[in-house]
Amino acid sequence: MNKIKMTTPLVEMDGDEMTRVLWAWIKEKLILPFVDLKTEYYDLGLLHRNETRDQVTIDAANATRRLGVAVKCATITPNRQRMEEYPELTEMWKSPNGTIRAILDGTAFRAPILLPAIRPVVKTWEQPITIARHAYGDMYKAVDLATEEPGTATLSFRGQSGAERVLEVQTVRGPAIWQAQHNTEESIRAFARSCFQYALSQKQDLWFSTKDTIAKVYDGEFKRIFEEEYETSYRPAFERQGLTYFYTLIDDAVARVLRSKGGFIWALKNYDGDVMSDMVATAFGSLAMMTSVLVSPDGTMEFEASHGTVTRHYYRYLQGEPTSTNPIATIFAWSGALKRRGELDQLPELTRFGEAMETASLETLTAGTMTKDLLSLVEPGFQATGVNSQEFLDAIAQRLAETL
Ligand code: NAP
Ligand code: MG
Numbered sequence: 220m221n222k223i224k225m226t227t228p229l230v231e232m233d234g235d236e237m238t239r240v241l242w243a244w245i246k247e248k249l250i251l252p253f254v255d256l257k258t259e260y261y262d263l264g265l266l267h268r269n270e271t272r273d274q275v276t277i278d279a280a281n282a283t284r285r286l287g288v289a290v291k292c293a294t295i296t297p298n299r300q301r302m303e304e305y306p307e308l309t310e311m312w313k314s315p316n317g318t319i320r321a322i323l324d325g326t327a328f329r330a331p332i333l334l335p336a337i338r339p340v341v342k343t344w345e346q347p348i349t350i351a352r353h354a355y356g357d358m359y360k361a362v363d364l365a366t367e368e369p370g371t372a373t374l375s376f377r378g379q380s381g382a383e384r385v386l387e388v389q390t391v392r393g394p395a396i397w398q399a400q401h402n403t404e405e406s407i408r409a410f411a412r413s414c415f416q417y418a419l420s421q422k423q424d425l426w427f428s429t430k431d432t433i434a435k436v437y438d439g440e441f442k443r444i445f446e447e448e449y450e451t452s453y454r455p456a457f458e459r460q461g462l463t464y465f466y467t468l469i470d471d472a473v474a475r476v477l478r479s480k481g482g483f484i485w486a487l488k489n490y491d492g493d494v495m496s497d498m499v500a501t502a503f504g505s506l507a508m509m510t511s512v513l514v515s516p517d518g519t520m521e522f523e524a525s526h527g528t529v530t531r532h533y534y535r536y537l538q539g540e541p542t543s544t545n546p547i548a549t550i551f552a553w554s555g556a557l558k559r560r561g562e563l564d565q566l567p568e569l570t571r572f573g574e575a576m577e578t579a580s581l582e583t584l585t586a587g588t589m590t591k592d593l594l595s596l597v598e599p600g601f602q603a604t605g606v607n608s609q610e611f612l613d614a615i616a617q618r619l620a621e622t623l
Contacts, residue, residue, distance in 0.1 A: 222252075222255040223255065223566075224568055225254065225560065225564070225566065225569060226564045227287075227564050228257040228258050229256035229286060229287035229290060229292055229556050229560050230260075230279060230282045230286055230288065230317075231260045231278045231331070232263045232290070232293040233257065233260065233261070233292050234263055234264060234291065234292030234293050234295075234528065235263075235264050235265055235293065235294050235528045236293075236528035236529065236530055237529040237533040237542065237544050238292050238524070238526075239264060239528070240533070240536060241294070241546045241549050241608060242292045244608065244609065244612050245268060245546060245549060245550055245553060248613065248615075249576060249612065249615060249616055249619060250553060250557075250576075252616070253572060254411075254557070254569070254572060258586060261275055261276075261282065262278035263275060263276055263292070263294050264294070264457075265294070265295045265297065265305060265308070266305070267458050268294075269309060269312065272309075273310075273318070276315045276318045277318065280318065280319040280322035280323060281370060283323060283519060284318070284323065284515075284523055285531055286550050287520070287563055288519070288520055288522075288556050288559045289521040289522070289556065290521070290552050290553055290555075291316075291521055292549070292556070293523065294315045294316075294528065296312075296315070296316075297312055299311075299494065304417070316513075320513060323513060323519060323521065324516060325354075325515045325519070325521070326352070326353065326354060326410050326413035326414065326513070327351070327354060327511055327512060327514075328349050328350070328351050328484065328511065328512050328513075329496050329499075329500065329510070329525050330347045330348075330509070330510055330512075331348075331500060331503035331504065331508055332347040332508045332547060332551060333347055333503065334508075334584050334593075335585060336582065336584070336585065336597045336598055337505075337508075337593065337596045337597055337598070338598055339502050339504065340341035340501075343477075343479065344479070344480065344481040344503070345481060346482030347481055347482070347503070348476065348479075348482075348499050348503075349417075349483070349484040350487065350499055351410075351413070351414050351417065351485065351487065351489050351492065352489060352491075352492025352496055353486070353487065354410075354466070354488055354489065354492075355403075355406040355410075356400065356402035356403065356406060356489060357400050357402060357488060358398070358489065358490050359490075360400070360401065361400045362398070363396070363401050364396070364397040365396050365397075366394065366395050366396075366397065367394050367410075368394075369390075369392045370390070371387060371388075371389070371390040371391075371393065372387075372388040372389055372391075372395075372397050373386060373387050373572045374386045374475060376581055382460075400437075402441075404438075404444065407440065407444045407445075408444050408516075410486070411445045411448040411449075411486075412448060412452075413515060414427070414445075415448060415449065415452070415457075415464070415517050416514060416517075417484060417512075418457075418484050419453070419457070419460065420518070420559075420562075422460055422462065423462070423482060423483050423484050424451075424462055424463045424464070424465060424482075424483040424484070425462070425463075425465070425483070425484050425486060426465045426467070426472060426483055426485045426486065427441075427442075427445050427466050427485075427486040428464070428466070428467050428468060428471070428472035428485070428486075428487065428491070429442055429469060429488055430468060430469050430470075430512055432468060437590075441488065442466060445464075445466065445486075447536075449464045466615050469487075478527075489505035494511050500525070504593075505592060505593065505596060506526045507524075507526055507545035507548060507590070507593075508548060509524070509526065509548055510522070510524060510525065510552060510555065511523050520556075522553070522555040522556045523558070524548030524552055525548060531546050532544045541608070542607060542608060543590045543591040543592070543606065543611075544590065544608045545589075545608075546590075546608055546612060547580060547584075547590075550576060551577060553576070554573040554574070555573070556573075557570075558570045558573035561573060572623070575619060575622050575623060576615075578622065579616075579619040580615050582618055583615045587601070587602050587604055588606055588610075588611060588614045589603055589604070590608065590611055591605035
């Protein structure tokens with residue numbers, strides 16, 4: 220069989236622990252037999268990040284800007300415990316995802332992978348709901364203050380010109396707590412653009428919700444910037460594809476989402492996205508079935524699984540025990556990247572291959588062969604067998620070979 224050719228490489232970011240093991244197996248069993256794979260390889264494994272003083276993460280992000288498509292394995296974000304586990308670490312390196320997101324100025328979109336055998340908790344949901352969370356500012360870059368005595372708080376802004384604006388926040392008669400938040404027009408605009416871009420690439424409606432009736436200036440600005448971007452840059456493309464941009468208040472949106480069939484992208488402010496992404500992920504089933512893609516305002520995309528490095532399974536693997544770690548989200552990260560590469564380079568064969576990887580994976584699950592994490596989630600009466608990761612990947616590979 221002739222292998223599928225690629226013209227431009229994609230950026231491959233390797234990672235840590237169990238997901239690094241799955242990474243190699245996915246390539247070996249599902250991709251390399253069928254595709255003449257071209258990647259620029261960056262090893263983001265913790266020890267290599269340490270050896271390069273984290274330069275490898277920066278290099279990988281810059282390569283992604285240059286090549287437009289990346290696929291990333293889950294990586295360890297070191298904490299105190301990891302510093303003890305890896306005594307050779309010279310610093311508590313920052314989260315690679317944070318570094319990459321800052322360089323790509325991107326928004327993360329999280330979407331569940333659905334199976335007929337696993338019904339969402341919300342009965343009406345038939346299609347995935349993708350959450351787009353703004354990842355800058357608000358409460359996450361706020362300053363907080365607790366005060367004891369009666370008094371008055373003011374909010375002041377000193378411009379570079381020297382001009383100052385002062386606003387009274389509140390006068391209190393006793394102990395009180397305070398918080399000052401901010402966001403920037405630049406960040407909100409980049410968020411809006413990433414959302415419109417991704418909606419077009421996924422051919423899905425875009426919903427956006429804030430509380431602009433209460434936060435008239437703050438949330439009002441989010442609403443205004445989204446509208447402005449839509450009107451000036453995206454409306455014609457949306458109309459051509461029959462897509463809608465829909466703004467509504469956050470509480471109205473929550474009610475509508477619960478009654479919807481799904482199948483749209485829901486853009487949310489930082490805190491709302493933090494909360495709603497966990498709700499949506501849990502209602503759809505499992506973290507092991509959530510994909511994530513980081514999208515820049517210019518359409519650059521980095522694909523990954525939402526889950527981490529599955530440490531507990533890795534330690535069992537190191538002891539020689541075959542684990543039943545679910546590779547689906549990592550497979551979909553690869554298929555997403557290959558489809559995007561195919562789309563950008565006009566290689567329909569490559570795009571079809573990415574789709575075939577997804578179909579073979581879903582058919583394997585639907586036929587009842589799955590990793591053990593899913594067994595407790597399937598509908599009563601559904602006949603399923605729990606297998607280990609290698610057996611599961613072999614079953615997918617066999618189906619894939621039959622369809623190509
Ligand atoms: P995790 O790796 O997502 O795993 C938490 C638990 O969820 C696992 O122990 C496992 O439960 C279950 N699970 C997650 N993915 C699974 C899969 N594919 N198949 C089967 N079960 C799965 O989260 P964590 O333990 O909090 O974090 C581990 C490391 O990952 C940390 O060092 C963290 O920094 C890193 N992390 C990286 C990213 C990223 O790179 N995007 C994201 C999150 C966390 P059972 O053990 O009960 O089977
Ligand atoms: Mg959360």
